[in-house]
Amino acid sequence: MKKIAYLLFSFAFIAHYAFSQGEVEALKYSRTELFGTARSMAMGNAFGALGGDITALSINPAGVAVYRSSEVVGTFGFQQNSAKVGDISEKVNDFNLHNMGFVGYFPLRNDVMPMINFGFSYNKQKTFNNETRAIGTARSTMLEYIADRSYGVDSRLLEMGDNLPDPFIDQPWLSVLGFNAWLINDFQAEDGTFYYEPLDTRGETAIQEIRSSERGYIDSYDFTIGTTINNVLNIGLALNISDIHHSLYTDFLEDFNSGGYTLNNEIVTNGAGVGAKLGVIYRPVNAFRFGLAYHTPTWYSMSEIYQARIDDDLAAYIDDPDYEKGWVNSAKFTNRYDLKTPGKLVLSGATVLGSNFIFSVDYEVMNYKQMKLGVPSVSYGSKEWYDIDNGYIKKDFKTASTVRLGTEYRFTPQFYGRLGYAWMQNPYNTEFSKAGDAAVSGSNTIYRMEGDTHYVTGGLGYRFNRNFYADLAVVYQTQKDQLYPFPNLYTYNGDTRGDLVIDASPFDLKNKSVRGLLTLGYKF
Numbered sequence: 001m002k003k004i005a006y007l008l009f010s011f012a013f014i015a016h017y018a019f020s021q022g023e024v025e026a027l028k029y030s031r032t033e034l035f036g037t038a039r040s041m042a043m044g045n046a047f048g049a050l051g052g053d054i055t056a057l058s059i060n061p062a063g064v065a066v067y068r069s070s071e072v073v074g075t076f077g078f079q080q081n082s083a084k085v086g087d088i089s090e091k092v093n094d095f096n097l098h099n100m101g102f103v104g105y106f107p108l109r110n111d112v113m114p115m116i117n118f119g120f121s122y123n124k125q126k127t128f129n130n131e132t133r134a135i136g137t138a139r140s141t142m143l144e145y146i147a148d149r150s151y152g153v154d155s156r157l158l159e160m161g162d163n164l165p166d167p168f169i170d171q172p173w174l175s176v177l178g179f180n181a182w183l184i185n186d187f188q189a190e191d192g193t194f195y196y197e198p199l200d201t202r203g204e205t206a207i208q209e210i211r212s213s214e215r216g217y218i219d220s221y222d223f224t225i226g227t228t229i230n231n232v233l234n235i236g237l238a239l240n241i242s243d244i245h246h247s248l249y250t251d252f253l254e255d256f257n258s259g260g261y262t263l264n265n266e267i268v269t270n271g272a273g274v275g276a277k278l279g280v281i282y283r284p285v286n287a288f289r290f291g292l293a294y295h296t297p298t299w300y301s302m303s304e305i306y307q308a309r310i311d312d313d314l315a316a317y318i319d320d321p322d323y324e325k326g327w328v329n330s331a332k333f334t335n336r337y338d339l340k341t342p343g344k345l346v347l348s349g350a351t352v353l354g355s356n357f358i359f360s361v362d363y364e365v366m367n368y369k370q371m372k373l374g375v376p377s378v379s380y381g382s383k384e385w386y387d388i389d390n391g392y393i394k395k396d397f398k399t400a401s402t403v404r405l406g407t408e409y410r411f412t413p414q415f416y417g418r419l420g421y422a423w424m425q426n427p428y429n430t431e432f433s434k435a436g437d438a439a440v441s442g443s444n445t446i447y448r449m450e451g452d453t454h455y456v457t458g459g460l461g462y463r464f465n466r467n468f469y470a471d472l473a474v475v476y477q478t479q480k481d482q483l484y485p486f487p488n489l490y491t492y493n494g495d496t497r498g499d500l501v502i503d504a505s506p507f508d509l510k511n512k513s514v515r516g517l518l519t520l521g522y523k524f
Contacts, residue, residue, distance in 0.1 A: 021269075021304070021337060022441040023392045026371040027427065027450075029244055029271070029300070030341040032125040032218060034404075034422055034455055036099050037075050038473035038519035042459025043406025044420025046360040048348025049281055049291035051234065054101035054121045057224045059346060059362065060279035060293035061236030064119040065226035067103050073521035075099035083132040084510045085483065090131035098124045098517060112230060119224040128216035128246050132509065134483055138206045139503040142254050142263070143198030145445070145486045146178040148502055150196045155179060155186035160328075168330060173308060173443040180328045181261065181310040182318055201256045201317055208485055209253040210446055210507070216246035216269075222277070234281040242298050244271035250446050252485055258316035264309045265444035271339065273300035279346075291348035291362075300339040301376060307332045308443040337386075338374040342366045355410060362404040368397035368427040392439045400427040406457075416461035418473075424453040435497060436488040436506060445486035448509065453479045459517075469521050477513040482506040 034045045036055025047056040051063025054073050077098040082091045101121035108115050150172065158167050158179040167176045178184045184196040219242065226236030252263045279293035313325040343366070350360035371393050373386040406420040426433070428449065438447055459473035484506045491498035 021302070021339075021373060022389050022439050023371075023396060024438055024440060024447045025269075026339060026373060026389075026393060027368065027397070028246075029218065029339060030366075030368065030371050031424075031427065031450075033127075033453075033477070034457075034475060035123045035125045035220075037073060038459055038471035038517040039418065039461055041475050041515070041517055042418035042420055042457050042471070042473035043358075043360065043408060044404045044422045044455060044457050046348070046350075046362045046404040046406035046420060046422075048279075048293060048346045048360075048362040049289040049350040050358070050360050051281055054099065054103070054119070055123065057101070057103075057119045057121045057236070057238065058123055058220060058222050058240075058277075060281065060291045060348065061222070061224045061238035061277050062226055062234040062279040062281040062291065062293070064103060064117045064224045064236050065115075065228045065234035066281070067105050067117050068115075069523045070105045071103045071521060071523045073099070073101055073519060075517055075519040077515050077517040079127065079129070079513060079515045081127070081130050082512045083130055084512075085132070085134035085507045086136075088133050088135065090133055092129045092131050094127065094129045096124060096127075099519070113227050114231070116225070116227045119222070119226075121222045121224070123220045123222075124217055125220045125242075126218040128214040130212070130214045130511075132210065132212040132483065134210045134507040134509070136208055136505065136507060138208045138254075138485075139505045141198065141201075141206045142208075142252060142445070142486055143178075143183050143201070145489065145502050145504075146174050147184045147196040147198045148489055150175040150178065150184060151194075153194060155194050155196075173330075174445070177263070177308060177310050177328050177330075177443055181312050182314060182320075182323055183261065183310075183312070199314065199317055204256040204258075207255045209251075209255075210483065210485055211251040211253075212446060213249045214247070216244070219243040232283055234283075236279050238277040240275045240277060240295075240298065242273045242275070242300070244269065244273075244300065244302070246270075248444070250444055252446060256317075259312075259314045261310055261312035261314060263443065264311070265306075265442070266308075267304055267306050267444065269302060269304040271300045271302040273298040273339075273341075275299065287351055287353060289350045289352065291346070291350075293346040293348075295344035295346070297343045297370065298341045300341070301336070302339055303334060303336045305332055305334055306442065336376050338376050340370070340372040340374075342368055342370040357410070358406075358408040360406045362402075364402040364404070365399060366402075366427070367399040369394045369399070371397065389439065389441075396429055396432040396438070397427050398429050400425040414463045418457075418459045418461065420455070420457035422455040422457070426450050426452050431497075435490065436482065436484055436504060437490060437497075438484070438487045440487060445484075447484050447487075449482040449484065449506070451480040451482075453477065467523050469523075471517075471519040471521075473515075473517040473519075475513075475515040475517070477511075477515075479511040481509040481511060483509040
């Protein structure tokens with residue numbers, strides 16, 4: 001075996017094992033956060049039945065028909081994300097444009113359809129600015145995980161060297177990296193089946209460390225048209241374009257008394273997608289409004305650049321003259337794939353009492369079983385490659401709900417106070433959440449089993465005159481996750497889960513985020 005090697009291969013023949021996306025990545029790009037103007041955020045994003053706000057256009061496009069003047073608006077925000085595991089806390093600060101938009105009001109001088117409005121809105125729907133670090137002892141090691149996952153793989157196909165076929169073309173990445181870094185040893189049974197045992201570390205307890213750094217965003221652009229019929233029924237239609245940029249850098253360290261190794265992964269993902277939204281708002285009387293909106297799935301075209309590396313110093317455990325500490329490093333490769341996110345249904349209700357008080361509620365439902373991965377063309381492989389991943393998605397996820405509440409009180413003709421709350425349910429089936437046996441791809445095994453998300457929001461608004469206004473909001477977000485260094489592995493009898501074979505010993509991860517938002521708007 002060649003200890004120090006750079007693995008070069010053609011992405012025209014990339015195998016399923018080299019792919020870094022699966023059910024974990026599908027969820028990451030399908031689940032968003034609260035977003036929008038300071039007024040909307042201060043009221044928990046509960047604007048599906050209210051309209052009259054740039055953010056409302058993205059929740060229910062019928063909200064564009066509530067406008068009786070044109071408007072331009074922009075929102076800037078400061079955000080601090082923190083991730084805490086035990087006594088280790090990491091923080092990331094961020095300042096960004098969170099929202100901007102324009103609504104054009106065009107009267108028609110018609111009693112049945114008095115106007116038609118056009119709107120454009122941009123919203124930062126999710127940020128990936130996080131740093132995470134965790135240290136602990138392990139019940140099972142990554143060495144054991146790699147050995148277990150490599151069962152049945154012919155070790156002769158894993159060797160790297162001159163004049164040998166490139167093992168990254170059609171072999172599991174972790175097996176290639178682990179075998180060539182001496183982390184696992186191969187054996188062959190009498191029936192010819194290859195199996196593996198982890199490197200003998202003399203029963204020493206492993207200290208595991210996770211370091212993870214994420215950057216990126218999901219941005220959304222809505223182009224909306226709407227009108228009102230008899231000033232009772234508002235209808236709206238929107239074309240949505242979404243943009244994803246995400247970079248992930250992870251280090252997994254496993255140290256024993258006399259040596260250790262580090263597994264590093266780098267993934268940069270970009271994507272663009274399209275979808276549509278249709279909505280109505282019904283106002284039977286002035287005091288009550290009811291909204292209904294449907295968001296189609298978003299169809300993304302995704303691309304990623306991916307590489308992995310193992311650095312090791314395990315000489316104390318290896319009695320072989322050919323061993324020398326060093327690294328196994330893959331070349332960068334590019335992969336393309338398609339992703340379909342779930343559709344969304346939003347039910348809303350609001351009461352508006354005079355000009356002083358508003359209470360609003362939104363109920364949102366998404367069926368995460370509808371997430372789907374695919375290949376864009378035969379140039380990148382068979383359409384059957386993702387059948388297994390999509391099968392896991394249908395088995396492991398469920399329909400999840402989001403509830404948003406908001407209220408606004410007008411203290412004076414110019415001064416407003418607002419409060420809100422939102423709860424986003426985690427989308428996992430209970431059995432899957434407890435088992436922690438996610439189907440990860442490639443060689444990046446670190447993932448989060450996300451918990452429910454809670455938002456507590458509040459803010460103030462001031463109208464300087466009939467044209468110019470400013471709004472402030474503070475958003476406090478909490479979420480408790482399980483951080484896995486690698487998935488748990490179980491024995492199975494068909495679909496029945498049996499004994500726990502590999503215990504990943506997940507870390508308790510507490511995520512918090514504080515956002516401060518300022519919106520400036522001008523009506524004309």
